[in-house]
Amino acid sequence: MTLTWLPMRWMIPLLMLGTAAFSSVAFYFYETHQSIRAFEHSKKEDVFRDLFRAASFAEYMLLRQDTAAVTAELSGLATEEGLGALVLVAPDHKVLYASRVAWLDEAVDSIDEDLRSLTLSTPQRMQGHAHFSEDRNSLYVHFPVRFQGDESDIRPMNYGSLVARYDLHPTKQQIYHDVEARLRLFIGLFSLISIFIWLLSHYALTKRVQRIVRSAEAFASGDLQARSALTGMDELGRISDAFDQMADQIQTSIRQQAKLVSAIETMVECVFITDVNGNIEYVNPAFTKVTGYSAAEAVGKNPRFLKSGEHPPEFYQAFWSRLLSGSVWSGQMTDRRKNGDLYYVRSSVVPVTDEKGVISHYVAVQEDITEQLAKDEKLTHAMKMESLGTLVGGIAHEFNNMLAGMVGNLYIARQRAAGKDDVIESIDRIEKLGYRAAEMIKQLLAFSRQGSSEFTSLDLTSFMHETIKLIHVSVPESVELSLDLSDEALVINGDKTQIHQILMNLLANARDAVVDIEKPCISIQLQQIQTDAELRKEHPDAVDSYAMLCVSDNGHGIEEKNISRIFEPFYTTRSVGEGTGLGLSMVFGAVEQHNGFIKLDSTVSQGSSFKLYFPLVDENPHEVDDKQEFSLGYGEKILIADDELAVRETLGEVLVDAGYQIQLAVDGAEAVEYFSADPESFHAVVLDMVMPRLGGVAAAEQMRRIRQDIAVIFQTGYDHDQMTSVSAAVADAIVLNKPVDPSKMLKIIATVVASGK
Amino acid sequence: MNLKLLWSFLLLLIAGCTPAPVEPVRLGTNVWAGYEPLYLARSLGWLDEPNVKLVEFTSTTSVLRAMRDHTLEVAAMTLDEALLLYQDDPNIRIVLVMDESSGADAILARSGIGSLQELKGKRVAAETTALGAYMISRAMDVGQLQPGDLTIISIPANEHTAAYKSGSVDAVVTFEPVKSELKRAGAQVIFDSARIPSEVVDVLVVHDNVLESNRDRLEQLIAAWFRALDYLTEHPNDAAKRMQPRLKLSVKEVLAQYEGLRLPDLNENLAVLSGGNESRLFESSQKMAEMMINKRLIHKFPENDIMDASLLHAMETTR
Structure with missing residues (x-):
């Protein structure tokens, strides 16, 4: 007992x-x-x-x-x-x-x-x-x-x-009385002894045992600081010592463990641990965040519920044979979230062995790289576009010059072949082909954004109202064009020309899509959109409000397999000669340049809708002065250098007409010669950036060394980006993209001359 | 909680104990009408029996001896007997005057002996270890007799009748009820206590330690005494009937006993007993002691603390 x-x-x-x-x-x-x-x-x-x-x-x-x-x-x-x-x-x-x-x-x-x-x-x-x-x-x-x-x-x-x-x-x-008296004495004595023993056991034993018990209980219920800290050389003192040491060790190891747990719990990567049969025993919060499955849903199950079906059975065979051999498996795999979406992970699965060396658990760490992949893809696309743009721009520039020469020579040839109808017919055919090439080059230039882009605060609403009148004619009468344009002013930071081109391209595509359709219909919609949660999910860096321009049709739609490729340059579903495959690429590039984005909804044989989002700005629209107001000179002397004779002379004639004096140079070296002969006589210099012998920038630098305050205007057939290599000496120069509108050129020259620079 | 339980257990243990038996206060008397109210009180159930136990003796000698040897705590005796007892045991206290003899004590002689003088040369029976000695001394004083004039035979009171009847003595110094008995046998009174008033006084004597340890019971005893006196006055016949078996007398005779006796009530008691060495009883005891010393009956005077009226004072306050 x-x-x-x-x-x-x-x-x-x-x-x-x-x-x-x-x-x-x-x-x-x-x-x-x-x-x-x-x-x-x-x-x-x-x-x-x-x-x-x-x-x-x-x-x-x-x-x-x-x-x-x-x-x-x-x-x-x-x-x-x-x-x-x-x-x-x-x-x-x-x-x-x-x-x-x-x-x-x-x-x-x-x-x-x-x-x-x-x-x-x-x-x-x-x-x-x-x-x-x-x-x-x-x-x-x-x-x-x-x-x-x-x-x-x-x-x-x-x-x-x-x-x-x-x-x-x-x-x-x-x-009886005497016996009882003795008995009382006896009981009294026993009671005293009992009290003495109680006190003894209370202070020497119970109180100390209780201290150990209390600290053990406190420790068990989570107070890791609890220690009994008894003194004394007796058994209880030694038990207390042993307990406190044990508590120290447990506390240290619990802290260590807590650190590890909190590391795993706060990891961005999914971590899950399975038993040797592959049943999940633990998942961290990142797992739930990535997969959508809660810990309760996942624990006890085999991770195959994440299977996407994207991998062949051989993939999993290789996976398991590697793990079962005790090696770490690392690689990329595709899984499926709870909501059905696919996601991509970079995963490592490590077999954990027990003290006997037998595999007891598997620990899997997965990094969700879905977004990373998408970004990479975008980047790759952008880089592809970038290099293509450079290539195409360079080619187009050369071709343009060549075509100009060809067309000029064709003109001379036609003069000289007067009366030779068969020759003239051939010349006409060549000329026609030349124009087609010129048209194509124009498109190439548009794609490579080598056309001039001028961003201003633009009221898209009034712009659309104006533009629709012009483009209406490009839609056949058999096609119903429905318009739903906002009445509010939607101000964006935009380039009219590019938006015009975007609209033309989208309308052209829509028009082609509704051919053969019984009741063809194209609708253009413009409205203000407030960024909602869904939109922000897709575009995390979206601004608060957008102007949304939507061009939709009820045409034959785009097949799903093609959707991902339609924005690629030179990708076209049309037959050779019908399309360049640059239209949508241009649209994509232009919208990106506007810091916007495109959403495409398309269903085969039901139609497509392109939604273009342009960020709204809180500015007044730039009033466009339609009136041509030429700024005139008063005999100021302007130095012009361009290796293209046509460009050089045309600009010279425009400036002379406007009242300026001019000095023409064929390249940068000649320009520097003229300038150094009499630097003070010049009011401004206009330089082509790319010229033989001496480029525009180098020439400008030399001139600035002679006269620091000379006003410099660059003309270039390339992008602004080339200016990144311009030295600090000419950093304040004005750069204009070719071809330059003569009126704009006059205005700028008037401005710099007036300002004395 | 458990401590409380322990204490209540101990308390229960003590409360459930057998109380120590009370040592009875033993009160010894011989047979004397003056003491009978005690037995009247017992028969009326007013005594705290068995805590107060009346021990019945047939002679005062036995009472004195028992008192001297402390086999009695309380005793009834005459004042001279008390002085006698005092010689051997000075730690006694006189707490109550029970009666005053005015004729109940007497010297009876055969016919032919008509006066004290005629006792010359005669044999006189007397309980010399008790009152008898005093009575005979006082009689000799009164009768102007010398110690050698008569032969004194010491016989205890219960044997007086037998001695008289056997003719072995000519006169007897005795008291009621023997006195009445002898008178019936033809003896005549030649001297009695009426001639020495206030000298033959019966008192209640207590050992001083008992007075301290059993004060409550003694107070109760005294109260019962006065109550019995009242009963005797109010219901003399019933009282006499209750006294009969001990006194072996008829009701009439019993009542006649009290004619030669005065039973002082509380106030009279207080008047006589209180006041220490100023008290009247102390004065008469001094006088009596002087006489007794002269006769060589005793050898020392009592101290004044022999008189103790504290029990009477307690009665006074409770009334």
Whole structure:
């Protein structure tokens, strides 16, 4: 039996008290019984002896008839302890002596019943005897006393009796009382010892054990600081030491573990741990974020619920054979989110072995690279466009110059072949082809953004209202053109020319798409869009509001496999000669240049809709001054350098007409020569950037060394980007893209001349 | 909580204990009408029995011996007996005057002996260990007799009748009820306590330690005494009937006993007993002691602290 149902500090004293109580009861019964018996025995003896003496004396005196002596003797017993009554009865039943005067000389009838019956009883033997009453509270003593008989009697045979009754009750009560007093002492002593033991165990044992218990409980319920910190060399002190050391170690390892757990929990990569059978035991929050499955949904399942179906069975065979061999698997895989979307991960799966070297778990770490891939793709696309643009721009520039020469020569050839109709016919055909080439080059230039782009605050609404009037004619009458244009002013930072081209391209595509359609319909829509959560999800860096231009048709739509490629340059579904494959590329590039984006919805045989989003700006639209206002010169001298004769001379004529003086140079070197001969005579220089012998920029730098404040205007057939290589000396030069509108050129020259630079 | 339980357990243990038995206060008397109101009170159930136990003696000698040997705590006796007891046991206190004899004590002689002078040369029975000595001394004073004039035979009171009847003595110094008995047998009174008023006084004597330890019970005893006196006055016949078995007299005779006795009430008691060495009883005890010393009956005077009226004062306040 284990005594564990009470704390020790109670158990020990209570056991002691219990023992004390039990032994007290036993002691009480034993001791009272023994004491009472001993008392009865000794009382009986004493009383018997006293009465024996009294009876002997009485008998002796009675034979001498000296009753006075008998009375004197017996009255000596009157004060004896416990004596209830003492009676001497003569043979004639007359009371000779009684402890009660009232009974004296009376018949025996007058005395107490118990005594009377005793005196009347005839003892079998004439000898004294003592006996107890039934309740043993009274002791009776009876002695036969011989009296003097008749004188004739030889031997006196008359017997009276001496009877006495002793009351034992008070003495017995005293005995009980004494035993109880001893018992009280005994119990008191035990109680004191118990209290002492309780105190001892409380301070030496229980209190200290409790401290250990409390700290252990506190530790178990999460208080890692809990320590018992008992002092002392006893066993409890050593237990406390051991516990505290253990707690230290556990705390350290729990902290370590917590660090690892929090690292895993806060990781951006998904981490999940499976058992050896592949059932998931743990997933981190990133897992839920990436896959959409909560921990509760994932735990206990095999990760194959993420399978996308994009990988062949051989992929998984290789995957498992690598893992089962104990090696780490790393690679890229495609999985499926809870919402059904595919996602791409770069994953590592590590088999974890137990102490015996047997694989017990697998830990998988997956990095979601879906966005990264999309970005990479975009970047690749952009780079492709960039290099293509450069290539195409370069080619187009050269071709343009060549075509200009060709067309000029064709003009001379036609003059010289007058009358030779067959030759003229060939020349016409060549010329036609030349124009087609020129048209194509124009498109190529547009694609490569080598056309001039001028961004201004543009009210797209009024612009659309204007433009629609012009482009309406490009849509056949058989096609229904529905317009839904906002009335509000939608101001964007835009280039009119590019937007015009965008619209033309989209309309051309739409128009082609609705050929053969029963009720062809093209709709153009312009409205303001506030960026909502969905839009922001797709374009995280979207601004708050956009102007949305939508061109849609009910044509035959675009097949899904082609959707991802339609913005690629030179990609076309039309037959050779019908399209350049640059239209949508141009649209894509232009929209990007406007910091916007395109959303395409298309369903085969139902139609397509291109939604173009242009960020709105909080500016007033730039008022376009339609009035041609030429700024005129007053004999100021302008130095012009261009290796193209046509360009050089045309600009010269325009400036002369406007009232300027001019000096023409064929390249940068000649320009520097003219300038250094008389630098102060020039008010501004206009330089082509790319020229043989000495380029425009180098020439400008040399001129600035001669005269620091000379105003410089560059003309270029390339993009602004080329200016990145321009040195600080000419950083303030104005750069204009070719071809330059003569009126714009005049305005700029007027401005710089007026400002003295 | 457990401590509370422990304490209540201990308390229960103590409360459930057998009380120590009370040592009874034993009061010894011989048979004398002046003491009978005690037995009247017992028969009326007014005594705290068995805590107060009346021990019945047939002679004062036994009472004195028992008192001297401390087998009695309280005893009724005459003043001279008290002085006698005082010689051996000075730690006694007189707490109550029970009666004053004015004729109940007497010297009775055979016919033919008519005066004290005629006792010359006669044998006189007397309980010389008690009042008898005093009575005979006072009688000799009054009768102008010398110690050698008569033969004094010391016989305890219960044997007086027998001695007289057997003719072994000519006169008996005795008291009621023997006095009446002898008168019936033809003896005549030649001297009685009426001639020495206020000298034969019965008092209640207590050991001083008992006075301290059993004061409550003694107060109760005194109260029962006065109550019995009242009963005797108010219901003399019933009281006499209750006294009969001890006195062995008829109702009429019992009542006649009290003619030679005065039973002082509380106020009279206080008047006599209170005041220490100023008290009247102390004065008479001094006078008596002087006489007794002269007769060589005793050898020292009592101190004034022998008189103790504290129990009477307690009665006074409770009334």
